[in-house]
Amino acid sequence: MRFDVVVMGGGLAGYTCAITLLDSGLSCALMSIGQSALHFSSGSMDFLNALPNGERVYKPEAALEKLKELAPEHPYSLMGAEKTKAMALEAERLLNNWGILVSGSFTEGNHLRLSPMGKLLPTWLSQKDVFWVKGDEKPLWEWKKVSIVTVKDFLDFSPEIISAQLNDLGLQTKISSFTLPDLEILRENPSEFRSVNIARVLDKKENRPLVLAELKKATDCDALILPACLGLNHPSFISELSKELGIPVRIVPTLAPSMVGARINNHLHREFLARGGVSMPKDVATAYTFKDPDAETLTIEKIFTANHGDIPIRPRHVILATGSFFSKGLYADMGKIKEAVFELDLLDYPDQREEWTKYDFFAPQPYAGFGVKVDENMRTFKKGKLVTNLKAAGLVLGGFNPVLQGCGAGVALVTALVAAQSVLAEE
Amino acid sequence: MNPLLSTNFDACTKCTICTEYCPVSQVRPAFAGPKQSGPDGERQRLKDAAFYSEALKYCTNCKRCEVACPSNVHIGDEIALARKKFAPYNLSPRDAILSHTDFMGSMATMAAPIVNFMANLAPTKFFLDKFLGIPSWRSFPRYANKTFRAWFSDNAPDQSVYKDTVTLFHGCFVNYNNPSLGKDALKLLNALGVGVRLLAGERCCGVPLIASGFFQDALDNATTNKASIEKALENTERIVIPSSTCTMTLRDEYPEVLQIDNSSWRDRIDLLPRYFYRLLEEGRELKFKPMEKVVAYHTACHMEKLGWTAYSIDLLRLIPGIKLILLPSLCCGIAGTYGFKKENSPTAQKIGEPLFDLIKGSGCSLVVSECETCKMQIEMCTGLPCENPVTILADALI
Incomplete structure (x- = not known):
């Protein structure tokens, strides 16, 4: 099968790169091993929340020079501050163009989002209906009193914990809950009384007025906070509620599955298909060939996959956006870390397995920074040789710790755009 | 074969993504969802068969x-394996x-x-509805006068004039309901210079039997088909199939659910568009006349599982003038x-x-899908025609 581009990986980086390339007129197939880690994401996107030494970042733009000193292999450092900024602004523009409406901006600096455990955490972009507040160390509340309204018996959201945290931060809170007759049938199966299933019920046209009526009872406040279990299939639901109720309504991500994350994934998937992209779900590369394995540089000629058997994919360009360990882009055996598809060159990592992890689970884990080595154009290498038609993007890359530094989404978006540019420059 | 090894159930991380994409649990909460019914339930069923839930039949x-x-x-x-092991014999x-x-x-x-x-007479429909539990509002597939x-x-035109031959597994729908799809397949294969043979003995692939819990009957069919296929492959390179579900069953359900060893021929089973693709890659040609139509491609569930939509999409794009829309992959x-059973039909419609x-x-x-029952459902519920890509390609052939 012939495609201009094959993207391996269906997460934020993979879809971003694929959609950008389709928009430039290239034919594109996207292969994924299963649904992506977006389904566990907060629905907000971080750019850079902390430096490798733990120092908190308020304005990512101002921190890029220092980041380069501390982490020269970080993808932002490889690209340089100017390009990183340009790509960040481009990502903001594209997301909104694609209909993923986000608040926040790279130039203004980080704002604060609310975690499912009620902690205010810095972030770059939040979906418009997600709870966020301006501020860096301290939130700059526009509200005095908020109402937290949950769905009765919904266990993946803890209004009491969130309320206590918000009280400590100077907000008055009130907790209430509601249920609808249609939800009763979901309760027959308590273990699956989860955000996405609830959203499917609440989003129904006939239930929207009932939700509105329930929320009206809690409007003696400046804003309403709801768990993210509505607005999946009808994304403007929250803004419609705000309008009807006359006060801001915001949703907070719940424990997994994350409706706000799944919503981004579904949206990107539809944008991909709408541009004629060919989806290859649940497939994995089993073998590949180079055009001339002994040449100075390598060029991928064919990729064989589990589903396509003896019929190879013959891409002109390949984007590797397979993610990190959890998404199976990287693999650790007893003595070695491997990039799972092409065994690409990785950034240096310790020989001793004991040094890959820290015993304290909450300490920064060294393995989180392992990954594929690239140049500033996201080009990859195998045994020291450049692989001319293979670019990598997202969490499969090394040189950064997305947990400690809060930069996973930013790296995914920015490197995906650079990888796409890199492909287009060669066209 | 050890089902514990083959289903990989201990790899479940309890992430719940499966339930999120389950068409049934979205509309029928009495079905506990794939995580609970699959890996979670398996853990319990291994301890005690009493944990088996009848609700698994809603899958x-x-x-x-x-x-x-x-x-x-x-x-x-x-x-499916849990149903095979624990479900009481279906007497319906x-x-x-x-x-x-x-x-x-x-x-x-x-x-x-x-x-x-x-x-289609009202009294028949009344009888089927009241006494058999087949909803009266549903339209039935028509039977062909001749299989x-x-x-x-x-x-059929003489197939021995072609140097190359392929074996067609036509499937029940082509044989009894829609022979014209089989004729379309023949037309395209002949146009590509390939003659067609049929299997000496072809039985239903078994998928409806698996779905209704008649596992022994499914196994009997699979055993017969396996023998026929192995015999046919002595003389032809490949078996080709118009239906995505028959293809998926022969490739995946035979080893994974019925424990029929197909390892020597699994890779020689092709959905027709995939086989056409092979022939075109060899340099053979198909010439199409223009077709100024907006056509929506629907990914049937078993097409999604096969992962082979690219072949059909690629071929359809060869027709000049066609505007192909790729619909998000959703179950019909x-x-x-399933949807022909009265107790399931509200679920089917809601899905x-x-x-x-x-x-x-x-x-x-026009809608396009490789699945015959998607065709029935989409035609009944949207009023638009839904055809197999093979039919659309054959219509456009010069």
């Missing part, structure tokens, strides 16, 4: 859970009628005009015989609603 075997799973757990297989005459397609098809085609006429096999042996709800809305809103005048 449509669509396999969307397996496609969604990031940890490669064979969730759908696990549910209705289920026997719906799932034994060969028996029903051979009887009905003998008197097709009468059967088609009778099937595809009979047409092939009596009327029918799931073979399909988002897809029907997308189709109606797409501005297309």
Whole structure:
């Protein structure tokens, strides 16, 4: 099968790169091993929340020079501050163009989002209906009193914990809950009384007025906070509620599955298909060939996959956006870390397995920074040789710790755009 | 074969993504969802068979859970295997009628005009609804006056003039209901310079039998088919199939659910568009006349599982003037015989609603799908024709 581009990986980086390339007129197939880690994401996107030494970042733009000193292999450092900024602004523009409406901006600096455990955490972009507040160390509340309204018996959201945290931060809170007759049938199966299933019920046209009526009872406040279990299939639901109720309504991500994350994934998937992209779900590369394995540089000629058997994919360009360990882009055996598809060159990592992890689970884990080595154009290498038609993007890359530094989404978006540019420059 | 090894159930990380993509649990909460029914339930069933839940029969075997799973757990297989092991024998005459397609098809085609006429009479529908539990509002597939096999042996153009030959596994729908799809396949294969043979003995692939819990009958069919296929492969390179579900069953359900070893020929089973693709890659040609139509491509559940939509999409794009819309991959709800069962039909309709809305809103005048029951469901629920890509390609052939 012939495609201009094959993207391996269906997460934020993979879809971003694929959609950008389709928009430039290239034919594109996207292969994924299963649904992506977006389904566990907060629905907000971080750019850079902390430096490798733990120092908190308020304005990512101002921190890029220092980041380069501390982490020269970080993808932002490889690209340089100017390009990183340009790509960040481009990502903001594209997301909104694609209909993923986000608040926040790279130039203004980080704002604060609310975690499912009620902690205010810095972030770059939040979906418009997600709870966020301006501020860096301290939130700059526009509200005095908020109402937290949950769905009765919904266990993946803890209004009491969130309320206590918000009280400590100077907000008055009130907790209430509601249920609808249609939800009763979901309760027959308590273990699956989860955000996405609830959203499917609440989003129904006939239930929207009932939700509105329930929320009206809690409007003696400046804003309403709801768990993210509505607005999946009808994304403007929250803004419609705000309008009807006359006060801001915001949703907070719940424990997994994350409706706000799944919503981004579904949206990107539809944008991909709408541009004629060919989806290859649940497939994995089993073998590949180079055009001339002994040449100075390598060029991928064919990729064989589990589903396509003896019929190879013959891409002109390949984007590797397979993610990190959890998404199976990287693999650790007893003595070695491997990039799972092409065994690409990785950034240096310790020989001793004991040094890959820290015993304290909450300490920064060294393995989180392992990954594929690239140049500033996201080009990859195998045994020291450049692989001319293979670019990598997202969490499969090394040189950064997305947990400690809060930069996973930013790296995914920015490197995906650079990888796409890199492909287009060669066209 | 050890099912514990083959279903990979201990790889489940409890992430719940499977349940998120389960068409049934979205609309029918009595079904506990794939995670609970599959890997979670398996853990319990291993301890005590009493944990087996009858609600597992609400699974449509669509396999969307397996496609969604990031940890490669064979969730759908696990549910099917649990049903095979624990479900009581199905005594429902209705289920026997719906799932034994060969028996029903051979009887009905003998008197097709009468059967088609009778099937749509109000008293028949009333009887089927009240006494058998087949909803009266549902339209039935019409039976053909002559089976595809009979047409092939009596009327097909001479296939021995072609140097290359391939074996066609036509499937029940082509044989009893829609022989014209089989003729379309023949037309395209002949145009590509390939002659067609049929299997000496072809039985229903078995998927409706698996769905209704007639596992022994499914196994009997699979054993017969395996023998026929192995015999046919002595003389032809490949077996080609028009239907995505038959293809998926022969490739994946035989080893994973029925424990039939197909390892020596699994890779020689092709969906027709995939086989056409091979021939075109060899340099053979198909010439199409323009077709100024907006056509919406629907990914049937088992196409999603096969992962082979690219071949059909690639081929359809060869037709000049065609505007192909790729619909998001959603289940139409029918799931073979599932939607024909009265107790399931509200679920089937609810599952399909988002897809029907997308189709109606797409501005297309024709839907394309490799699945015959998706065709029935989409035609009934959207009023638009739905054809196999093979038919569309054959129509456009110069």
